[in-house]
Amino acid sequence: MNKSKQNLFIKVFISLAVLIGLGAGIYGAFQASVSSTGNQFASGTLTLDGGNGNGVAISPVYLKTNAVPGDTGATATSCPSLQNTGSVNVANGDFRVYAGALTGTPDSDLTDEITVTIQRGTGTAADCSDFVSTATIYSGTLTDFQTNVNSWASAIDTGIGLNAAAAQRFRVSTELSASAPNTVQGKQSGTQAINWEVRS
Amino acid sequence: MITDYRQKILKSLAFVFLLLMLIAISSAGIFGAFQQNVPASGNQFTTAANFPFDPGNVPSDPVEAQEYYYSYNRLGLESIVGSQSITVQNGATVTGNIGTNGTVTTTGGTTVCGPLRNGTGNPNQTPNCPEQSAAQGQISLPDVVLPSDIATNNSNSRLSGADPVPNNVWQRGNITWNPTTRSLRVNYSSLTLLGTAPYFLCRLEVSGVLNINTVAPASIFLDSPENCPGVGTDQLVVNQGGQINHNDAIPGFYLKGSATTNTSINLSGGIQVNGAVIYAPRSNATISSGYYYNGAIVAKSLLVSGGGTVTNTLNLNNYLLPIN
Numbered sequence: 001m002n003k004s005k006q007n008l009f010i011k012v013f014i015s016l017a018v019l020i021g022l023g024a025g026i027y028g029a030f031q032a033s034v035s036s037t038g039n040q041f042a043s044g045t046l047t048l049d050g051g052n053g054n055g056v057a058i059s060p061v062y063l064k065t066n067a068v069p070g071d072t073g074a075t076a077t078s079c080p081s082l083q084n085t086g087s088v089n090v091a092n093g094d095f096r097v098y099a100g101a102l103t104g105t106p107d108s109d110l111t112d113e114i115t116v117t118i119q120r121g122t123g124t125a126a127d128c129s130d131f132v133s134t135a136t137i138y139s140g141t142l143t144d145f146q147t148n149v150n151s152w153a154s155a156i157d158t159g160i161g162l163n164a165a166a167a168q169r170f171r172v173s174t175e176l177s178a179s180a181p182n183t184v185q186g187k188q189s190g191t192q193a194i195n196w197e198v199r200s
Numbered sequence: 201m202i203t204d205y206r207q208k209i210l211k212s213l214a215f216v217f218l219l220l221m222l223i224a225i226s227s228a229g230i231f232g233a234f235q236q237n238v239p240a241s242g243n244q245f246t247t248a249a250n251f252p253f254d255p256g257n258v259p260s261d262p263v264e265a266q267e268y269y270y271s272y273n274r275l276g277l278e279s280i281v282g283s284q285s286i287t288v289q290n291g292a293t294v295t296g297n298i299g300t301n302g303t304v305t306t307t308g309g310t311t312v313c314g315p316l317r318n319g320t321g322n323p324n325q326t327p328n329c330p331e332q333s334a335a336q337g338q339i340s341l342p343d344v345v346l347p348s349d350i351a352t353n354n355s356n357s358r359l360s361g362a363d364p365v366p367n368n369v370w371q372r373g374n375i376t377w378n379p380t381t382r383s384l385r386v387n388y389s390s391l392t393l394l395g396t397a398p399y400f401l402c403r404l405e406v407s408g409v410l411n412i413n414t415v416a417p418a419s420i421f422l423d424s425p426e427n428c429p430g431v432g433t434d435q436l437v438v439n440q441g442g443q444i445n446h447n448d449a450i451p452g453f454y455l456k457g458s459a460t461t462n463t464s465i466n467l468s469g470g471i472q473v474n475g476a477v478i479y480a481p482r483s484n485a486t487i488s489s490g491y492y493y494n495g496a497i498v499a500k501s502l503l504v505s506g507g508g509t510v511t512n513t514l515n516l517n518n519y520l521l522p523i524n
Contacts, residue, residue, distance in 0.1 A: 011211070046234035060242040068251045073243070080240060088234065100239045114245055142245070174245065179257060182271050189245035197237035 045086035048162075048198050051126070054085055061172035061194060062116075073114075073174035079128040082196045083167035090162040090198045097137070097170070098155035099146050100193030106146060107187035113180040114142040114189060117173040120158060124169075131171045135159060142174070142189055152197060162198060170196075253518075262317060263337030266299070270342055275477060275496055275519040278317065279512040282502030283341050283481060288312055292487075292504040295329075296512040300502075301338050341481035341498065342523035344454045346421055347398060355395035359384060374408065381431050382423070386410050386442070393418055393451075402428030403435050404453075406442035417449040417477075419522065424456040425463055436465045436478065443472045450475045450495065450514065454522055457482025457500075465499060467491055475514060479521055 050058035058080050062073030084090055097118060118138040123131035138149070138156045149156060162168060172194065176184075251257075253272040259265045262277065269276025278299035280286075285302040288294050293311040298304065301319035306312055306328070313329035318336050326334040347353070359377040374389035382402040390409035393399065398419035412418045422435045435455055438444060444451070457463045457480060465478060465485040476495040478485070485499035491508035496516050504510050 044234075046236055048236045048238050050238040050240070055236050055238060057239045057241045059240065060244070061240045062243045062245065064244075065246045066248040067245055068248050069254065069257060073245055077240075080238075082238060086234075086236075100237075101241075104244070110245070110247060172240070172243075176245065176247065180247075180251075182251065182268065184247055185251055186249040187247050191242060191244045193239040193241045194243060195237040195239045197235060199233050199235040 044088040044200075046088045046090070046198060046200050047084070047086040048196065049083045049085045050080050050196065057193075062174040064174070064176070067176045069176055069180040070178040071176050073176075074128070076127045078173070079123060079126050079131045079169055079171045080196075081126070081167050081169040082162070084162040084164055084198065087164050088200050089164055090200065092159070092161040093157055094199045095158045095160060095162045095168075095196075096152060096155035097158060097194065097196050098152065099150040100195040102146060102150075102190050102192050104188060104190035106142075106190035106192075107184065108143055110176075110180075110184040110187035111142040111146060111189050113177040113184055115173075115175050115177065116140060116142050116145045117171075118156065119171045119173070120160065121169060121171060123171075128171050131169065133171065142192075146190070146192060152199070155195075155197070158196075262315065262335050263339060266317075266339050269517065270339075270523065273342075273521050273523050275479075275498075275516050275521055277315070277517060278339075278498070279496035279516055280314075280502070280510060281341070281498040282485070282500065283339075283498075284501045286501070287503045287505070289503075289505045291507045293509045294504055294511070296510070298327075299339065341500075342521075343481060344421075344456045344479065345522050345524045346400075346423070346456060347522065350398060350400050350421060353397055354400040355393070355397045356382065356400055358393075358395050359399075382428065383431050393420075403431040403437075405437040405439070406444060407438075407440040409443045409445065411445050411447065412451040413447040414451075415448050417519070418446075418451040420451065420453045421522075422453070422455045422463075424458050425461045426458060433461060433463045434466055435463050435483070436467075436480075438467045438471045438473065439469045441470045443474070444476055445472075445474050446476070450477060450516070450519070452477045452479065452519070452521070455480035455483045465497075467493060477516060477519055477521075479523070 047054040052058055059077040060075050061078045063075050064071055064073040119133040120135045120137055121131050121133040137158055258268050266276045266278050278297045280294060280296040280298045282300050286300045286304045288306045288310040290308040295313040297315050299317040303318060303322045304325040312327050313332055314327060316327050316334045318325055320336050320338050374387050375391050376385040384401055385405040386408045390411055392411040392413050394413055396416060398421055400421050402423050425433050436453060455463060463483040465480055465483055468488040470490040473493045473495060478497045480499045483499050484501045485497055486503045487493055487510055488505040493510045494513055496512055
């Protein structure tokens with residue numbers, strides 16, 4: 001048996017001996033011990049609820065058909081409240097909003113004329129009837145929102161953390177510019193999901 | 201020798217440690233962070249096929265403004281138009297909002313007043329009244345669109361028996377209406393047009409007085425020459441001291457014209473048109489030899505010649521046209 005084979009044999013033997021030793025505790029003959037009891041590790045939960053259940057999609061925050069210049073896309077659910085229903089506090093910077101899945105083909109001439117404003121605020125009504133803004137976290141065209149704010153990495157920071165059990169209401173306002181040209185008649189913006197997301 | 205074995209034992213322990221770590225890591229999956237998102241789905245915006253007309257949304261640029269009016273079937277700002285050319289000559293006076301895709305040619309002591317649009321790249325003829333603006337730009341004139349049911353839903357039947365002069369009087373022929381050729385001539389006497397449905401003619405000649413007495417704007421359509429055999433292409437004629445008057449709403453005369461056959465408008469010889477809109481994007485218009493024309497005239501070409509005035513003192517921006 002050459003030397004390298006000898007070494008490998010020794011390594012394998014010792015490894016098995018250690019593994020067996022860990023299980024069987026054969027190192028000691030005489031022994032005494034003091035236990036630290038109650039050690040455990042349990043994971044927390046990180047869940048976000050917009051009112052329909054954890055992670056379940058909520059109703060549109062803007063929806064407008066047959067729009068004419070000056071129309072808004074306000075819906076009865078333009079002011080969702082997002083609640084941290086998990087057990088883990090979400091740190092500032094880990095609670096963001098961004099454009100999610102997009103279906104259909106947006107007409108950029110139209111989306112250039114639609115402004116999107118997302119505000120953080122207070123209120124109890126999903127229809128925004130009592131919403132009071134405390135901060136505007138995004139204002140731009142729908143084109144910009146769809147093309148430049150469409151991932152966690154490029155998401156808008158809500159500017160707050162969200163402790164376990166805490167909730168935060170937002171308002172999403174959309175408007176077709178009052179000076180939108182005739183060239184945007186009969187166009188569509190695509191169907192756009194807006195994601196609120198928390199991470200730990 | 202003992203040292204050598206210790207090193208091997210240590211290396212083996214390190215190997216086992218790494219092995220256990222890998223097992224622990226792969227079973228715990230600690231490469232991912234906790235996360236959850238809530239989408240608001242179904243958000244969308246679609247625009248109406250036709251925005252409602254909004255006076256506050258009229259562009260400030262004169263060309264864009266005119267196109268905006270046309271897109272809402274409104275006459276708009278330009279009321280004296282020869283899309284190919286405008287010629288003003290021999291003492292003629294033209295005042296109003298003037299527009300052409302070609303040039304405005306003036307000769308012989310004329311007066312041209314008002315905002316004036318020349319065609320892009322054409323000589324920039326300016327009004328010869330002080331403080332009047334000139335611009336350049338191209339505007340396509342929309343075609344006349346006949347009401348889909350005009351062949352059956354019209355006021356032509358009102359013209360039958362319209363001549364007030366009895367058969368046995370030598371002046372018979374004051375008013376001539378031929379329902380077959382759809383030609384109407386008002387000669388010497390006067391005719392008052394009534395009714396809410398449009399008139400659908402091939403030729404209208406006014407040598408007498410044509411009164412139009414309708415609350416809503418009366419519409420007189422002149423059909424395309426292809427549908428009017430035997431009446432010539434001079435489809436709208438006011439001559440020999442003829443007058444067109446209205447009592448209520450300002451009437452509109454719409455010439456369908458043709459892509460292949462020239463049609464024309466002739467207003468000449470001491471005539472008066474006291475409030476009218478003539479919209480004829482495929483017809484050539486001539487106003488000459490003593491005239492007073494107050495209203496809008498929109499044609500393919502416009503020649504104004506001799507002593508007289510073409511003007512627009514009426515507020516016709518929102519006058520609705522049968523165009524597309």
